[in-house]
Amino acid sequence: MKYPQAIEQLIEALRKYPGVGKKTSERYALYTVNRLDNAAIDEIVEAYLKIKEDIFQCPVCGNITDIDPCPICRDKTRDQSTIIVVEEARDIIPMEKTNNYKGLYHVLNGTISPSDGVGPDDINLKQLLKRLKNNTIKEVVLATNLNNEGETTARYIKKLLEETDILITRIAHGIPAGGNIEYADEITITKALEGRRKI
Amino acid sequence: MKYPQAIEQLIEALRKYPGVGKKTSERYALYTVNRLDNAAIDEIVEAYLKIKEDIFQCPVCGNITDIDPCPICRDKTRDQSTIIVVEEARDIIPMEKTNNYKGLYHVLNGTISPSDGVGPDDINLKQLLKRLKNNTIKEVVLATNLNNEGETTARYIKKLLEETDILITRIAHGIPAGGNIEYADEITITKALEGRRKI
Numbered sequence: 001m002k003y004p005q006a007i008e009q010l011i012e013a014l015r016k017y018p019g020v021g022k023k024t025s026e027r028y029a030l031y032t033v034n035r036l037d038n039a040a041i042d043e044i045v046e047a048y049l050k051i052k053e054d055i056f057q058c059p060v061c062g063n064i065t066d067i068d069p070c071p072i073c074r075d076k077t078r079d080q081s082t083i084i085v086v087e088e089a090r091d092i093i094p095m096e097k098t099n100n101y102k103g104l105y106h107v108l109n110g111t112i113s114p115s116d117g118v119g120p121d122d123i124n125l126k127q128l129l130k131r132l133k134n135n136t137i138k139e140v141v142l143a144t145n146l147n148n149e150g151e152t153t154a155r156y157i158k159k160l161l162e163e164t165d166i167l168i169t170r171i172a173h174g175i176p177a178g179g180n181i182e183y184a185d186e187i188t189i190t191k192a193l194e195g196r197r198k199i
Numbered sequence: 200m201k202y203p204q205a206i207e208q209l210i211e212a213l214r215k216y217p218g219v220g221k222k223t224s225e226r227y228a229l230y231t232v233n234r235l236d237n238a239a240i241d242e243i244v245e246a247y248l249k250i251k252e253d254i255f256q257c258p259v260c261g262n263i264t265d266i267d268p269c270p271i272c273r274d275k276t277r278d279q280s281t282i283i284v285v286e287e288a289r290d291i292i293p294m295e296k297t298n299n300y301k302g303l304y305h306v307l308n309g310t311i312s313p314s315d316g317v318g319p320d321d322i323n324l325k326q327l328l329k330r331l332k333n334n335t336i337k338e339v340v341l342a343t344n345l346n347n348e349g350e351t352t353a354r355y356i357k358k359l360l361e362e363t364d365i366l367i368t369r370i371a372h373g374i375p376a377g378g379n380i381e382y383a384d385e386i387t388i389t390k391a392l393e394g395r396r397k398i
Contacts, residue, residue: 004254006250006265007250007254007263009246018226026289027216027218030263034287034308036215041248044213047212051205052240054203064202064203064206064232064233066205089229089232089233093202
């Protein structure tokens, strides 16, 4: 037995999301049918349509925004001499939550990954170089992830900027707060030892 | 820092789903923004609108359907003498998958739950009694779940039909196929022992 076509269609549509398999998608679709009234469905539909209408990438930094430039780029009280380079817009949120960083960001919207056919021209890199030309930037903090693609991308950018006066740094990797050394993987341990500092 | 309003709105809208907390909803919303193109978003929106337009409850049995009556109720080759009573439309699917049952269903769309203020009149029960009046039904199989509400509802329906000639049965509860007795909970074990049969 199959569900009515409209339900099968919603099951299929919601499977686009990462971690949403057939079972989960079915659960969402049936919940929609059995528990959501028309007003609730309208709310979801309108939210999706608003995403399509309002959201775009900030032409300056690549962050997701509904104003041009984004709130961070337009905030002239922020430190205009430092840029943190991240892979995705969502990486900005936890950094902002610390309330300890008041500089700028640059979102690559991807990583260099030769095995997936993603080269330097396929990520938001040219725009970063353009931003660095105006000479106000003194430091670029590479905050790509600690995996093959993130490391490759960080190394590539470092090499690209080697001839400039800009200070290139990499965020620290090591044992996280509350993390247990006993259970830490070998890459984390290696990075934690490499990054050790005199106290 | 908050996300642009359209994103916050989608995060809020998707939290309606069971098991979708703030983190998961945020992940879905950002995936929508970062990875889904307009065509993919349109597909989701259209699926939701189609649910609103096409899907309703079968007036005969309470199953979700896009035709009146639903495909099961209109199939006169099915055994018209047996009704399985289930809590939700989704409970029909696994039963149909067995290919071993060819009778009818009745969907209560809920369970009697005094503590939640849900009484017999709040579930699809009157329509069941109406169906039973036409005398073709010889057996009602109570397939509500094995928990307080499901048991209460089953007992209530049994009492309601006590004076009729209809055979009232309850589906068997016990150790599931592949289930390990060692890890079975006490209610399952109790039911498995109560339901033991001579072999």
